[in-house]
Amino acid sequence: MINEAWVINELRRRGSLVIDAYPGFGKSRLAVRVAKGWVEGGGRVLIMTRSRMEALQLCGFFSELGLRDRVSLFLGREVLCPFNAQSQKQCLDLRLSGVCKVKDLRSPLTLNTCDLMDYIKLSVCPYEVNRALAHQLPIVVVTHAFLSNNELYLELINILNEWGRDGVLLIMDEFHNVIPGVETVITLEPRDLARWAHDGNKLARRLLQRIGEVVAEGEEVVLLRGFDIEELLEGSEGMSDLALKLLMHHGDDLCAFTFDGRLVRLRCLSLRPIRDLVNRVSNALFLSASVSRRFMKILSLVGLRPGYVDIEEMPRDYAANLRVFVAGGLKLTLNLRVSKPYVELINDFIRHFVNTAPPAGGLAVFFPSIEYLSFFVNNHLDPPWGVPVFVLDDSSKSSEVIDKFREEARWGRSLLITYAQSPVSEGINFLDNELVGIMIVGFPLPQFSQWGSMKARFYSRMGVGGFTTTYLFPAVSLTVQIIGRLLRDLDRNRKVALLLDERFYKYRRFMPRWLAVSMRSINYRALLKLNPWAGD
Template sequence: MTKIYFRHDNYREEQNTLVKDIAKVLQENKTGLFEAPTGLGKTDAALATAISYTEKKTIFFVTPKTSQHKIALDVVKGLNRKYSLDLKAVNILGKQKMCSEIPLMNNARGFYEFCESKIRSNNCPAYKNFKNKSYNKNIFLENELSAEDILEFGIGNKVCPYELAIELSKKANIIICDYNYLFNSKIREAFFQKTGKELGDSIIIVDEAHNLADRIRSNSFYVLNKKMILQAIKEADSIDNKEFWELSDKLRKVSELFKEKYKDKEFLVDKDLFKDILLKFEELPDLETEHLKEIAKKTKSGELILPYVYSFFSNWFENHKSIIRFFKTENKKDYNLVLKYLDPSFVTKTVFENANSAILMSGTLSPFKMYVDVLGLPKDTLCFKYNSPFPKENKLVMYDDSFSTKYELRNSHDLEEISSKIATIINNISGNVAVFLPSHRQASEFYNSLTRKTAKKIYLQDKNAQKSKKIVEDFKKSRGLGSVLVGVLGGSFSEGLDFPGEELVGVFILGIPFPEPTLEIKELIKYYDERFANGWNYGYTYPTISKVVQATGRVIRTYTDRGFVVLIDQRYTWKKYSNLLPDDLRPNTLMSSKLIESFFNN
């Protein structure tokens, strides 16, 4: 076996086996699914093995969590220092997040189109400085560069950080990035063309792989509403061209579709919705750079909507079987026309079939067959599952069946009763505790109830990412006497964060986070029923239970950690759900304050 560069002195239990299995996948140029519990050291194992087996290949470490970007970069730093290697690692974020032009960076929809228009019109100083190489070249001497390093350098040198990151990526051995760089076809093709990288010469490591399908779906949609159409009409009218005036007339007819008072909150529409207005995308006049410059000059608008409308119609006329098209009522008078791709494999299959090797890892990848099917993985994909390296006696698992978040069973009295039970426990132990619920609304309700029952500081997850980051930092600092973190299952607090020692000694899971059975969810279930005869599980049950398992994994992060998990919902005692949980999470002990106190005292 090839010598493995490993930054630590020893492997954790089972980590050595993980390394050998990853090596097998790389040697055979295959795809591998690796379900390894939290704390096993997946990132270290995957990067160390990939680096040790890499010869003139690029390693892509892709993850949706920015916290994992730092951990991956730290692994490379450790290997470079320990073995005097000369590995080049670059961390790159999305183009908008790496933009140094603040007004441009803050634009939402239309950012990419407007960015391109500024470049084409030679109106972006940072981009011009990059093309003219008007900056200090010492940055190319660095071995490990975070996105923050590159952004800070770009702002200081008045050069485009994004283009600089692309340039640095050309000679990088390891590229640490978001999913979109590989699993958005347009972004991937542009990135590989600029950097000279090829899928066939790439080893892909997908972290938090259980999130990949949902992440692709959440990014694979287009929305059109009346306000956007009216803005697009103004922009088309501002172009001194007969074809665009005719386009304005067509868009006015499209806007008429939004005037009708629909009774249903959501309902499907056919692809031929615009048949009396527009039969195919090719009927639209070509939108050139000079047209965008003319719009920007006449409308004095920073954020152009017409390019986005073009993208909407380009996708609308696609024949992909997994596309759903529907009207969605935002309030009593506003309607969104939504187009969404349900099947992520139309993107992922190409990537995994053409990559040299791929490692997909997570603490929750059961059942393996679902991920092979949903992501379109090769039929010879290798699958591996590992036990926790930590002592079983360090984790206490309990249940409480007196409460349920199931809609027809929910009431305020039950919430008050369960918050009282939880308050009794947290008031009698030290160390930090987390409580996770299915939604922000339910988390807020519980937070309000709990504040009346404990003197401990309670932190509520915020929808704003920056505020949430500060909340986590403050929460970690309050270990010892302890505080309470109230968050959402499937959210940033319940996945991908480390809380070793007294930073987290216990987790309460209130309810099962089944999503609301929206039209989209129903269509997803229907689609996977037609493809795999397993729609309910693939589209609803399995992804939901995965969120629960991920949240429970926040408790035990090191060999010496001790903590408890309480699953609170009568449905956790039902076999059809308890059988989906890992063996060490199937509760058979009723929640007890005295039992928890005894657990920590022994």
């Protein structure tokens, strides 16, 4: 029986522990109960979660246990500010204009609320309050963004230094998103590089020279691998902000400048933030739904050999109501899926998916990338007649689109079309019949690129599988998270996943057992004649 007492005993015995369990198991609630027990034993807890939405959810769970006054939501300024201020200057402008009503800059000892507007009503700033409380309270909640933002990371390190190492527990939720390393991207306009080169910067000159030598043709190619500090700093006076941004990434594990025919990007991969964080705590608990035993070797990248617990099976009534079909004989590779026969086949599957679905309930179709989603929707989508269709191709509009989709799904069929990496794929819970079926068009491998090849070689040198870590692990994680959207209230509703690519079945041994045993491979022609919701 896995409960908070058992987890705490294992953490004290082993030092670190991985718990892999199906979406809906209750990992976040378990994390909160473990944090409560750890603090009652005299310790301190840092919880890292994926996003603001999950952080606010954790806040609600702590409130249910009567612990809200012992928790700081130490999130970034732009995350906590209801008016999306990005800097202290923007905060001041909002206050002077009267938009923000904050007047009292003193931080109250505690605030028993998870509603950011409640802070504003009390004339205090939610960012400043939680920043101050993070240095006073025993439980601090942050997001994964702290690992890639240098300013936020340094603030976090200051808190850990105040705490000391002994008795400090790190709980990292959804850790599959960060354990292969933290990736950052800085975009550079060619005109800025030209101005920088004119000021005498050698790095900008080299990049411009390489741009003239390569042919991108829509593919992102590598211009330079890493950079030299002297090349970066010479002639940087007029581009000081940009130079500082680049300088922060000097010494990262892997960096490269790339070019796609329009923009230059500095892409960097670093394992240091996670390694450093793990070394500053005495114990660590990692929670995920998609780190099967076959992927455990990846944790060696950050110097960990933790204990491992996987919840291999769902409850019997859940398993009975989940149907997962793989389209055998169909392989939607990058080149094939844009051809007319395959585009027509995808439309056939969408129509069949909708027409066989229950009279009421939400259906979601996930395309492997936002680029392919745009190509298909703008040129080839033949929407099913009489069913409201919602297209989510802009993450900034996700709340609005998802709310409308949910409302329609409560009374009739509703179709959402989006991409695999959209906000829908992870962290959003659909209750009852708000989502009864999902379709994934193609196995969601990251697009092969020169940067991807560099990462694969880097991982291989680190002693873990290059292809497995760079391509297969993200694809499996996405698949698990997308199918996981179906698992809420699965005991009361039959739900269906259609996976349109034979590679889902080929790589099922890398999937969690609860998912692998649910998969049925059926030839794609026969699948088009099958009612996936019917039968036992």
